[in-house]
Amino acid sequence: MNKRNLLNLVLLLVVAGLGLLAWLEPGRSPEPQAVKITGLDPAAIEHIRIERPAGLLEMVRRDGRWQLTAPQAAPANTVRTDAIVSVAAIDSLNQQPITGLDLATYGLDEPKARLQLNDVTIDFGAAAPLDNRRYVRVGDTLHLIPDLRYYQLIGHWSGYVSLRLLEDGTQLERIELPQRVLVNDNGSWVPEPKPEQWSADAATALAQRWQTVQAMEVREYKGAATGAEVRLHLRGQERPLRLVIAAREPELVLVRPDLGLAYHLVASQAQELLELSAPQQDQEP
Amino acid sequence: MEANKKNRRLLRLQGASFAVLFLAAVGLVAWLSTRYHFQADWTAAGRHTLAPASVALLAELQDPIRITAFARQSELVATRRQISDLVGRYQRHKPDLTLNFVDPDMAPDRVRDEGISMDGEMVVEYQGRKLHVQQLTEQALTNTLHKLARSAERKVLFLEGHGERNPEGGANHDYGAFGEQLRNKGFHLARLNLTATPEIPADASLLVIASPQVDLFPGEVRLIQDYVERGGNLLWLAEPEGRHQLDPLAAQLGLAFHPGTVVDPTTQLLGIDNAAFSVVVEYPQHAIVRDLASVTLFPFAAAIDAGKAGETWQATPFLRTVPRAWAETGVMQGAISYDAGSDVAGPLTLAVALERTRPAAEMDTQDNKEPAADDHDAAGPQQRVVVIGDGDFLANAYLGNGANLELGERLINWLSHDDALMHIPPKAAVDTRLELSPLLSGIIGVSFLFLIPGGLVIAGVVIWLKRRKR
Numbered sequence: 001m002n003k004r005n006l007l008n009l010v011l012l013l014v015v016a017g018l019g020l021l022a023w024l025e026p027g028r029s030p031e032p033q034a035v036k037i038t039g040l041d042p043a044a045i046e047h048i049r050i051e052r053p054a055g056l057l058e059m060v061r062r063d064g065r066w067q068l069t070a071p072q073a074a075p076a077n078t079v080r081t082d083a084i085v086s087v088a089a090i091d092s093l094n095q096q097p098i099t100g101l102d103l104a105t106y107g108l109d110e111p112k113a114r115l116q117l118n119d120v121t122i123d124f125g126a127a128a129p130l131d132n133r134r135y136v137r138v139g140d141t142l143h144l145i146p147d148l149r150y151y152q153l154i155g156h157w158s159g160y161v162s163l164r165l166l167e168d169g170t171q172l173e174r175i176e177l178p179q180r181v182l183v184n185d186n187g188s189w190v191p192e193p194k195p196e197q198w199s200a201d202a203a204t205a206l207a208q209r210w211q212t213v214q215a216m217e218v219r220e221y222k223g224a225a226t227g228a229e230v231r232l233h234l235r236g237q238e239r240p241l242r243l244v245i246a247a248r249e250p251e252l253v254l255v256r257p258d259l260g261l262a263y264h265l266v267a268s269q270a271q272e273l274l275e276l277s278a279p280q281q282d283q284e285p
Numbered sequence: 286m287e288a289n290k291k292n293r294r295l296l297r298l299q300g301a302s303f304a305v306l307f308l309a310a311v312g313l314v315a316w317l318s319t320r321y322h323f324q325a326d327w328t329a330a331g332r333h334t335l336a337p338a339s340v341a342l343l344a345e346l347q348d349p350i351r352i353t354a355f356a357r358q359s360e361l362v363a364t365r366r367q368i369s370d371l372v373g374r375y376q377r378h379k380p381d382l383t384l385n386f387v388d389p390d391m392a393p394d395r396v397r398d399e400g401i402s403m404d405g406e407m408v409v410e411y412q413g414r415k416l417h418v419q420q421l422t423e424q425a426l427t428n429t430l431h432k433l434a435r436s437a438e439r440k441v442l443f444l445e446g447h448g449e450r451n452p453e454g455g456a457n458h459d460y461g462a463f464g465e466q467l468r469n470k471g472f473h474l475a476r477l478n479l480t481a482t483p484e485i486p487a488d489a490s491l492l493v494i495a496s497p498q499v500d501l502f503p504g505e506v507r508l509i510q511d512y513v514e515r516g517g518n519l520l521w522l523a524e525p526e527g528r529h530q531l532d533p534l535a536a537q538l539g540l541a542f543h544p545g546t547v548v549d550p551t552t553q554l555l556g557i558d559n560a561a562f563s564v565v566v567e568y569p570q571h572a573i574v575r576d577l578a579s580v581t582l583f584p585f586a587a588a589i590d591a592g593k594a595g596e597t598w599q600a601t602p603f604l605r606t607v608p609r610a611w612a613e614t615g616v617m618q619g620a621i622s623y624d625a626g627s628d629v630a631g632p633l634t635l636a637v638a639l640e641r642t643r644p645a646a647e648m649d650t651q652d653n654k655e656p657a658a659d660d661h662d663a664a665g666p667q668q669r670v671v672v673i674g675d676g677d678f679l680a681n682a683y684l685g686n687g688a689n690l691e692l693g694e695r696l697i698n699w700l701s702h703d704d705a706l707m708h709i710p711p712k713a714a715v716d717t718r719l720e721l722s723p724l725l726s727g728i729i730g731v732s733f734l735f736l737i738p739g740g741l742v743i744a745g746v747v748i749w750l751k752r753r754k755r
Contacts, residue, residue, distance in 0.1 A: 004299045011306040018313035025320060094357060094390045105394055129396040130389050130404055144390050 035095055037136065037143045038120050040088035048084055049116040052154050059084075059160070065167065068160055074259050075162035077218075083152050088117050092143040093133055101142060106135035108142070113153050124150050158261060161218045165243070165254070165263060166211055166232070174233035175210055177274050178245070182207055191276055202277045209272055215254075215263035221246075225255035225262075230274070245274070335374045339427040346434055349381040351410040355389040355401045364405040367421050375426070409433060439472045439701045442489045444509075446478040447529065448498025450522075450676060457682035460495060463693050472697065479505040490701040491518045496676030500530045510537055516643035516668045518700045522676030525587040538639060539594035540672055543629045545614035547586045547674070548621055551607050560613075560621050561585050563606050563635065563675075564687075571603040573638060573671070573699045579688035587674035588612045588633035597641060604636035604673070636673040638699070643668040669700050 048066075050057040058070035059081055066076035103109045107126025115122040125135035132147040166172070175182040181192040182203055189203035210232065225244035232241040243263075247253040252265040252273070265273075352372055356364040365386060372384045389396045389404060399408055400417070407418040409426070411433040418429045443452045443460075452464030452474050464474055477485065477492070479501075485492060485508060492512060501509075510533060513519055521534070525546040528535060535541060549563040563583045568574035581604070594600035610631035611623045623630065643666040677683055679693045721729070 004296075004303070008299060008302045008306060011303065011310060015306050015309045015313065018310060018317065022313055022316055022320070028320060094388070096391055101391075126393070128390055129393045130401070133390065 035092040035143075036089050037092050037095075037122065037138050037141075037145060038088045038117070040117055040120055042082075042085040042088050045085045045088060045117050047116075047118055048081065050084070050113065050153050051116075052113040054154060054156060057157055057160060068157070071157055072161075072259060072261075074261065075164070075167050077160050077162050080152070080160045083149075084115070085117060087115060087122065087145070087149050088120070090145050090149065092145065094144040096142045098137060098140050098142050103137070106137075106142060108135060108137045111137070113150060115153060124153065156220070158218050158220045161259075161261060163215045163218060163263075165213050165215065166234075166241075170211075171235040172207055172211055172232060173235050174231075174240075175207060176229075176231035176233070176240070177276075178228035178230070179274075180276055182276075195276070198276060206273070206276055213265070213269070213273060215265050216251075217264045219262045219264065221255050221260050221262035225257055230254070245270075335378060336423060336427070339375070339423060339430075340378050342427060342430055342434065343375060343379045343382075346379065346411065346430065348412050349383065350379065350430065350433075352382065352384045353387055353399075353408045353410070354384060354405070355387050355392075355396060355399070355407070356405050357390060358386070358388045364421075368405065368407065371421055371423065371426065374423070439490045440486075440488055441467065441472050441474050441491045441493060441697060441701065442477040442485070443474065443493045443495060444479070444497070445476045446480055447501055448496075450495040450680060452476070452493075452495075455681065458496075458677070458680045460679055460681070462681045462684050463679045463690070466690060466694065467697060472701070479508055483508060485509070485512045485517065489517065491520060491697065494519070494521045494531070495679075496522050496524050497529045497531070503530065506530055506533055510534055513537060513668075513670065514644070516666075518668060518702075519670045520696060520700055521670070521672045522679070523587055523672065523674055524676060525585060525674070535672075538670060538672065539591070539596055539598060539600070540637060541590040541592070542674065543588040543590055543612045543633065545588075545612035545628060546617060547583070547588050547606060547610055547631075547633055547635065548613040548617075548623075549606055549610040549631075551610070552582075555580075557582075559584075561617055563610055565604045565606065565635065567605075569601070569603055571601050571638060573695050574603050574692065577688050577691065577695070579691075581688050581692050582678060582683060582686040583635055583675040584677040584683055585675065586635050586677075588629060588635065589637055589672060589674050591634060591637040594637060594639055598639040598670070599641060601638045601640075602634040602636065603638050604634070606631050606633045606635060608632045635675060636671065639670040639672070641668050642666065667702070669702070671696055671700060 046061045048057075048059040056070050057068070059066050059068050059076050061067075066078065066081040068074045068076045098108075103125075108123055111123035111125055113124040115124065120138065123137040125137065127134050127147055127150075128144055133144040134147045134150045136143050136145055173184045180195075182189050183192055184207070188200060189207045190200075191198055191203055225246050227245045227247075230243040230245065232243070234241060242257060244255040244257060245252070246255045246262060248270045249267055252267055252270040254263045254265065255261070256263070354365070354368045354372075356368055358365070368386075369384070372382070376382050376384070387395060389401060401408075403419060405419070405421060407426075409416050409418055409429050411430070414433050416429045416433055418425050443449065445451070451459045451461070452467075453459075453461055453476075455461045467474060479485075483504065492509070494509070509519075509531075513534070514537070521531070523531075523542065525542075528542065546561050547563045548560045550560065551564050551566075552560065552562040555564065561584065563586050565581045565583070568577050583604075588606075589602070591600050591602055608631050610633055612629035612631075612633055613621055613623075614627045614629075615621070615624065678686075678689045684690050684693070
């Protein structure tokens with residue numbers, strides 16, 4: 001065997017040895033994998049139940065959309081529900097079997113909140129003393145997760161209601177404003193009674209704004225709302241959706257008496273939603 | 286070997302195999318270096334082992350040391366390994382130094398009880414005293430051990446018998462809360478009545494005169510003067526109402542007090558509706574107040590004139606009011622304004638730190654009798670005195686304002702020489718400097734830039750030409 005072959009053979013043995021070392025990694029414990037607190041796939045969650053001091057909150061997913069069912073039936077806020085279901089797949093920051101642990105130490109003897117995702121229950125206990133973490137119990141394991149998750153569960157129920165006045169897919173047929181009615185005439189919106197000057201674009205834009213309008217905030221509204229009304233007639237529904245204009249300043253407040261909810265919008269939206277804008281000079285009716 | 290086609294192919298194959306195997310070996314070594322860690326100190330000065338100062342300190346500590354590290358168990362963080370590495374270096378020199386880990390997530394009550402504020406914090410216990418370490422460095426741990434070793438010697442005496450503030454009292458004007466903090470830091474507090482015991486004990490690290498309300502007897506003043514003359518450390522917290530026969534002490538220190546109470550309009554900006562509160566917002570580069578982050582608040586303070594202190598002491602005024610403050614000599618009621626004739630204009634000095642080499646004669650006497658507490662001090666035998674024109678800032682009622690508590694602790698630490706922490710210098714490798722003459726630099730530069738590359742090019746061309754001729 002010549003020198004070159006010998007050198008290559010030695011090198012081959014070295015590479016084989018190093019390869020074995022890299023493959024088998026003797027003396028090293030396996031790298032711990034991040035542990036999820038549940039085995040649930042957030043996309044497969046159909047039912048949320050939250051028991052907390054502010055009262056029971058329940059949501060179900062119907063046809064891909066979340067609906068608040070308790071304490072009040074209403075479309076649910078997608079951002080909030082996504083945050084809640086994502087708890088199922090959150091990485092555990094630290095974990096320990098609860099065997100032998102005093103649950104009272106971690107505030108889990110009487111949980112501060114209980115989240116149920118499908119049939120998995122997550123108990124929320126006390127805040128950990130370091131680094132804004134919170135103790136949660138899932139089955140027989142104690143986990144630590146970011147404290148923010150707890151605060152996403154304990155807000156007022158109205159905060160879980162969708163900010164949209166009309167959900168995607170609903171179709172408006174008739175809009176009754178305090179001073180005007182807009183009718184969907186085979187896709188074209190026509191004001192009734194017709195003003196002397198009006199623009200089809202402005203009517204369509206007004207209807208479009210109602211279709212997509214979103215509140216800054218939704219609050220519970222107790223008592224009887226009084227004031228002018230907006231009635232939104234939706235395709236496939238006998239009764240119109242009633243909105244009472246409870247205030248225009250400093251915010252536009254539209255109250256849904258059937259849900260007991262007040263939608264707070266920017267004051268400037270009052271004109272955009274309640275008035276049909278005058279046509280531009282170069283536009284013809 | 287005959288350079289036929291077959292041989293050339295074989296040579297190319299061998300060359301390619303070598304290149305592939307060599308690169309594979311380098312790649313594997315690089316990969317393994319991310320998976321395995323190996324440490325060994327091969328440096329000439331032993332740069333990565335325990336410093337001699339730490340080893341010497343460990344030799345002095347006779348009793349067992351217990352370290353409890355509050356570090357999470359998760360393998361994803363390397364804190365526990367770092368702690369083990371650091372403490373392991375100490376354990377090699379002191380086998381009875383024990384290290385226990387506590388997962389702070391799993392022991393929340395203990396974390397709260399111990400006042401742990403971060404993952405990786407260590408609690409070091411020695412002779413029943415505890416201190417926390419948050420930095421995982423040899424300097425931090427050694428200094429903590431140094432403090433624990435010394436703290437038994439730190440005896441702070443509070444003068445009593447003249448209405449002084451009580452370090453155990455719960456009244457608004459007392460120092461109960463401050464005293465509690467000092468005891469937690471390992472200081473031994475005691476009260477001294479010079480009428481009952483006409484002697485200041487030699488083992489005192491510091492004497493505190495905290496705002497006497499009635500006059501001291503001349504004999505008591507003489508005892509205090511003798512104590513200062515002999516080299517004793519002193520903290521004197523005075524008030525605007527008068528010195529209560531301590532003027533000779535002020536004269537001995539080269540100090541005088543301006544008449545009146547310091548008035549500071551700045552406090553109104555902070556929402557304090559009393560002009561007799563002064564705030565100090567900036568601090569000089571003195572060991573007591575260096576890097577003090579927050580303001581300190583001084584209710585009803587007197588201003589100090591340190592004009593003559595520099596004759597015998599190294600005097601540093603370290604607390605000064607803003608320039609628009611003044612010392613009001615009039616009645617502190619109604620609308621108060623500066624009167625150019627009688628009031629003293631700011632900025633005013635509220636506190637002076639005095640330092641000097643401890644009188645040599647007394648040092649010798651002490652050394653012959655029994656070693657003084659500060660003899661262990663690495664900073665040298667310096668005598669330290671602080672005079673402040675206010676005692677309220679450390680009282681229970683005001684201790685929580687701004688950085689008052691921190692200032693108080695720093696004062697006591699400095700006066701009892703607890704700031705003289707061990708400095709563990711970074712170990713330098715020997716012979717790390719290479720000094721070249723301009724000629725040598727030029728030769729090296731020309732060689733590396735031109736001669737060696739040129740030589741390689743020429744050698745390559747020659748070999749190529751030779752092979753081509755075959």
